[in-house]
Amino acid sequence: xxxxxxxxxxxxxxxxxxxxxxxxxxxxxxxxxxxxxxxxxxxxxxxxxxxxxxxxxxxxxxxxxxxxxxxxxxxxxxxxxxxxxxxxxxxxxxxxxxxxxxxxxxxxxxxxxxxxxxxxxxxxxxxxxxxxxxxxxxxxxxxxxxxxxxxxxxxxxxxxxxxxxxxxxxxxxxxxxxxxxxxxxxxxxxxxxxxxxxxxxxxxxxxxxxxxxxxxxxxxxxxxxxxxxxxxxxxxxxxxxxxxxxxxxxxxxxxxxxxxxxxxxxxxxxxxxxxxxxxxxxxxxxxxxxxxxxxxxxxxxxxxxxxxxxxxxxxxxxxxxxxxxxx
Amino acid sequence: xxxxxxxxxxxxxxxxxxxxxxxxxxxxxxxxxxxxxxxxxxxxxxxxxxxxxxxxxxxxxxxxxxxxxxxxxxxxxxxxxxxxxxxxxxxxxxxxxxxxxxxxxxxxxxxxxxxxxxxxxxxxxxxxxxxxxxxxxxxxxxxxxxxxxxxxxxxxxxxxxxxxxxxxxxxxxxxxxxxxxxxxxxxxxxxxxxxxxxxxxxxxxxxxxxxxxxxxxxxxxxxxxxxxxxxxxxxxxxxxxxxxxxxxxxxxxxxxxxxxxxxxxxxxxxxxxxxxxxxxxxxxxxxxxxxxxxxxxxxxxxxxxxxxxxxxxxxxxxxxxxxxxxxxxxxxxxxxxxxxxxx
Amino acid sequence: xxxxxxxxxxxxxxxxxxxxxxxxxxxxxxxxxxxxxxxxxxxxxxxxxxxxxxxxxxxxxxxxxxxxxxxxxxxxxxxxxxxxxxxxxxxxxxxxxxxxxxxxxxxxxxxxxxxxxxxxxxxxxxxxxxxxxxxxxxxxxxxxxxxxxxxxxxxxxxxxxxxxxxxxxxxxxxxxxxxxxxxxxxxxxxxxxxxxxxxxxxxxxxxxxxxxxxxxxxxxxxxxxxxxxxxxxxxxxxxxxxxxxxxxxxxxxxxxxxxxxxxxxxxxxxxxxxxxxxxxxx
Numbered sequence: 023x024x025x026x027x028x029x030x031x032x033x034x035x036x037x038x039x040x041x042x043x044x045x046x047x048x049x050x051x052x053x054x055x056x057x058x059x060x061x062x063x064x065x066x067x068x069x070x071x072x073x074x075x076x077x078x079x080x081x082x083x084x085x086x087x088x089x090x091x092x093x094x095x096x097x098x099x100x101x102x103x104x105x106x107x108x109x110x111x112x113x114x115x116x117x118x119x120x121x122x123x124x125x126x127x128x129x130x131x132x133x134x135x136x137x138x139x140x141x142x143x144x145x146x147x148x149x150x151x152x153x154x155x156x157x158x159x160x161x162x163x164x165x166x167x168x169x170x171x172x173x174x175x176x177x178x179x180x181x182x183x184x185x186x187x188x189x190x191x192x193x194x195x196x197x198x199x200x201x202x203x204x205x206x207x208x209x210x211x212x213x214x215x216x217x218x219x220x221x222x223x224x225x226x227x228x229x230x231x232x233x234x235x236x237x238x239x240x241x242x243x244x245x246x247x248x249x250x251x252x253x254x255x256x257x258x259x260x261x262x263x264x265x266x267x268x269x270x271x272x273x274x275x276x277x278x279x280x281x282x283x284x285x286x287x288x289x290x291x292x293x294x295x296x297x298x299x300x301x302x303x304x305x306x307x308x309x310x311x312x313x314x315x316x317x318x319x320x321x322x323x324x325x326x327x328x329x330x331x332x333x334x335x336x337x338x339x340x341x342x343x344x345x346x347x348x349x
Numbered sequence: 350x351x352x353x354x355x356x357x358x359x360x361x362x363x364x365x366x367x368x369x370x371x372x373x374x375x376x377x378x379x380x381x382x383x384x385x386x387x388x389x390x391x392x393x394x395x396x397x398x399x400x401x402x403x404x405x406x407x408x409x410x411x412x413x414x415x416x417x418x419x420x421x422x423x424x425x426x427x428x429x430x431x432x433x434x435x436x437x438x439x440x441x442x443x444x445x446x447x448x449x450x451x452x453x454x455x456x457x458x459x460x461x462x463x464x465x466x467x468x469x470x471x472x473x474x475x476x477x478x479x480x481x482x483x484x485x486x487x488x489x490x491x492x493x494x495x496x497x498x499x500x501x502x503x504x505x506x507x508x509x510x511x512x513x514x515x516x517x518x519x520x521x522x523x524x525x526x527x528x529x530x531x532x533x534x535x536x537x538x539x540x541x542x543x544x545x546x547x548x549x550x551x552x553x554x555x556x557x558x559x560x561x562x563x564x565x566x567x568x569x570x571x572x573x574x575x576x577x578x579x580x581x582x583x584x585x586x587x588x589x590x591x592x593x594x595x596x597x598x599x600x601x602x603x604x605x606x607x608x609x610x611x612x613x614x615x616x617x618x619x620x621x622x623x624x625x626x627x628x629x630x631x632x633x634x635x636x637x638x639x640x641x642x643x644x645x646x647x648x649x650x651x652x653x654x655x656x657x658x659x660x661x662x663x664x665x666x667x668x669x670x671x672x673x674x675x676x677x678x679x680x681x682x683x684x685x686x687x688x689x690x691x692x
Numbered sequence: 693x694x695x696x697x698x699x700x701x702x703x704x705x706x707x708x709x710x711x712x713x714x715x716x717x718x719x720x721x722x723x724x725x726x727x728x729x730x731x732x733x734x735x736x737x738x739x740x741x742x743x744x745x746x747x748x749x750x751x752x753x754x755x756x757x758x759x760x761x762x763x764x765x766x767x768x769x770x771x772x773x774x775x776x777x778x779x780x781x782x783x784x785x786x787x788x789x790x791x792x793x794x795x796x797x798x799x800x801x802x803x804x805x806x807x808x809x810x811x812x813x814x815x816x817x818x819x820x821x822x823x824x825x826x827x828x829x830x831x832x833x834x835x836x837x838x839x840x841x842x843x844x845x846x847x848x849x850x851x852x853x854x855x856x857x858x859x860x861x862x863x864x865x866x867x868x869x870x871x872x873x874x875x876x877x878x879x880x881x882x883x884x885x886x887x888x889x890x891x892x893x894x895x896x897x898x899x900x901x902x903x904x905x906x907x908x909x910x911x912x913x914x915x916x917x918x919x920x921x922x923x924x925x926x927x928x929x930x931x932x933x934x935x936x937x938x939x940x941x942x943x944x945x946x947x948x949x950x951x952x953x954x955x956x957x958x959x960x961x962x963x964x965x966x967x968x969x970x971x972x973x974x
Contacts (some may be wrong), residue, residue, distance in 0.1 A: 081595055104601065112598035119596075124589040128688055129611050139597040174687040190597065386813040393822070401829045513953035515905045517912055518945045521931060525938050623815065630820025634909055638931075648821060649913060652828035664825050668817045675816065 030054035062245035116191035122184035133171035181212035260337035449662035469643035481570035489578020511572035520565035537640035710961025716954030731765035735921035781903035784842030789849025797857025819844035856888035897959035
């Protein structure tokens with residue numbers, strides 16, 4: 023591979039996902055993930071985060087249409103058929119899902135499910151794959167891995183099952199790991215362990231990690247950059263600390279304010295909550311998507327949809343009237 | 350029999366400890382169920398015999414020419430001069446020792462006749478279960494993956510027809526089409542009469558003879574399995590672990606047949622327990638139509654020759670077989686679904 | 693109640709399989725009712741030369757059997773047997789099944805244990821074989837056949853009714869009836885039973901279809917009522933002449949399949965119309 027160090031691992035350009043011709047679910051989504059970088063993709067439920075992640079994996083259901091470009095290590099995945107995609111899935115990119123309790127097949131042993139992905143992508147004998155699978159289970163810190171190998175998923179706790187899912191994901195040394203709310207369904211103490219594990223694995227393998235979450239605390243703790251989505255579009259992007267300390271999009275500011283402990287003041291106003299609800303894909307407003315709920319909305323916001331514009335070198339926002347400080 | 354002192358003391362220390370593990374308790378529950386089934390068959394048979402014209406000895410005497418004294422002696426021997434409950438008890442005692450009496454029709458003990466006939470029925474029923482489950486599951490997969498498309502509609506139409514057509518009507522249609530019109534299939538029997546074939550050639554001959562009976566016995570269940578399989582597949586394909594499997598980059602065939610179908614098969618296996626019982630009954634019609642020397646055909650002959658001992662013997666052994674098969678299906682289910690623990 | 697049942701019929705007519713099923717069933721019902729009018733001399737009378745193919749003689753549109761009996765007459769009179777046996781056996785087994793399932797579900801505990809074990813056991817015994825034993829030993833007559841079918845087919849209803857009772861007995865309106873001191877029998881008959889009629893009706897249509905098949909199977913084997921011309925009897929007679937005159941088998945077979953099909957379609961439609969929540973799930 024003749025990738026320059028600066029070239030991103032994953033680059034999503036102008037991605038759109040629609041149901042039939044009429045209902046756009048995701049529009050104009052742009053972001054990149056670099057090697058060794060953690061990108062937090064945040065937003066309320068229904069904003070299109072999971073759809074975006076599934077479209078990268080090529081796992082959207084057949085009745086959804088995608089447009090734009092999804093480039094992984096220089097290959098545009100969007101033009102590939104399912105057969106060609108299979109070479110990337112589980113191999114160059116892998117995904118961890120939200121519900122560890124239901125993510126594993128109940129009638130197959132944990133070991134068999136790890137072995138399966140190994141043998142799908144690497145020329146390995148059964149014995150080699152089994153040995154490697156046990157190593158992987160050890161790598162995700164599952165105690166007594168050799169014994170757990172023969173267990174069925176229902177014998178394991180939620181946290182242990184999520185470790186198995188992670189082992190499956192990293193089995194073929196992917197360069198990109200997508201984690202969709204990997205800790206939401208887990209106990210708080212287990213959450214921290216799983217996040218720690220992901221962080222360690224990422225550092226060891228120089229993985230690009232796309233972390234989907236609605237939890238800004240998790241993003242602050244783990245991510246390098248943050249991408250904020252609202253109603254199917256990216257509204258703000260930038261380094262985590264910069265964005266969270268000084269949000270420029272009113273929606274990002276509102277999200278921060280809505281956190282249980284975080285009240286946040288912008289330009290003297292105290293934002294306690296964002297009023298209203300995310301508009302459904304069938305009823306998205308004219309102009310700025312956030313305009314009906316935005317207390318700063320002006321006439322231009324209601325007429326024209328703002329472009330995603332770069333503010334500083336590494337920050338961009340989709341807003342005519344950004345809030346916060348101009349650095 | 351002398352038990353070693355240690356095992357004796359251990360048993361007194363924890364009374365009935367052998368009943369406490371999950372496996373023995375499960376076996377015990379199954380056994381009690383089996384006992385109940387057999388009890389029901391025995392009591393039912395007993396009252397049927399009481400309702401039949403003539404008594405047990407008339408039946409036993411059958412067409413043979415016994416003298417009145419011999420019959421009186423038999424009545425005493427079988428306790429027919431005793432109160433009803435005592436008679437029932439005596440009858441029970443005979444049946445649980447598998448003493449079904451004598452079959453005048455075959456001039457042999459009923460048990461011998463049944464032992465000779467049941468393998469045919471076993472082969473017929475077992476093949477039908479395997480064929481209908483396999484085809485039903487496949488049709489369920491195809492229609493679930495094409496839900497709403499023309500092929501799904503076409504399959505469901507055929508299923509509707511299969512579901513409404515009794516097995517003996519299908520059997521006659523097969524005979525008419527394949528044996529009478531086309532002349533490609535043997536019309537009756539278990540194997541070609543007087544065949545000298547052995548080994549594979551014999552197996553092929555038997556398979557050809559069994560193809561139509563099995564197919565006729567299957568159609569109704571193909572429809573049922575197809576329906577259940579379609580619903581189960583649709584349900585399973587929506588589940589998270591199917592998405593996890595797809596995310597691994599394995600072939601779609603593996604996703605469907607290793608991940609989804611194995612789970613979707615579980616309700617079909619549950620259904621098989623009921624199916625076996627119905628198939629054993631349905632075998633009467635099919636074996637009669639195709640002239641197969643199995644238990645069903647035996648029951649049919651027994652009815653018409655008024656060989657009541659034989660008829661009730663078939664009923665008893667059939668019920669016993671179903672109990673045993675259900676036990677095996679339970680065990681199979683546990684192998685297929687590791688979440689199920691013995692209870 | 694009247695307006696309710698009217699709207700049920702109307703909803704069935706709007707349902708495609710309900711419409712087809714209802715029309716087919718009305719046709720069979722018409723045949724049964726008109727049998728005496730169209731064929732007053734009954735199904736056994738010899739009305740033409742034997743083995744007439746359908747269409748050979750315009751007066752005998754469906755032809756004659758090996759003895760010269762009119763197949764159409766047999767078909768009409770046979771529909772009476774099928775419907776009568778189907779309906780009677782279904783009523784009996786619904787009655788038995790409802791009592792056993794109801795007691796089991798309402799009282800629970802050891803009563804439930806005993807009755808459900810009994811139901812399990814009944815479902816294990818091959819039912820068609822039991823029916824043959826009953827009819828064969830007691831002697832073939834319509835009553836025996838009906839009783840035999842009822843005896844072997846109640847377990848399905850019992851399971852269904854038990855499940856419904858278990859569900860309904862926890863509901864508030866049942867609980868409050870208990871609190872105001874209503875007797876168990878009154879609660880069962882006035883509160884619970886009316887609420888589980890829908891699934892029982894749906895199951896009954898399948899039960900009638902099964903009973904018709906069992907009767908036809910018994911008659912086919914020669915275990916039918918010797919005084920009643922049933923479709924199964926015609927099938928059994930026709931089988932002997934399968935090589936030369938397959939129409940003798942095909943005609944009653946078609947009638948049988950269409951009737952069963954009609955009942956199944958009606959059952960599906962009733963299920964959709966009466967249990968909208970089940971439809972959503974599938």
